Amino acid sequence: MKKYEYLVAYIHQNGYGRVFITRNAPIGSSDDIVSIETVIAESNDATSVGISNFQLLRTYEDEN
Secondary structure: OEEEEEEEEEEEEEEEEEEEEOOOOOOOOOOHHHHHHHHHHOOOOOEEEEEEEEHHHHHHEOOO
């Protein structure tokens, strides 16, 4: 299965952050952005997260 690894920069109520994420599909819609923002907010106990930028770092084949 093809994997997509991204660097995601975001802002939240306390400042800025970044995270590396791996997805099974490329980021291709506003729904994808919203779902990533939700995961970031939930995992960081944040109430207001907005993605300021993202960059595809690499794609690769997962053998599992």
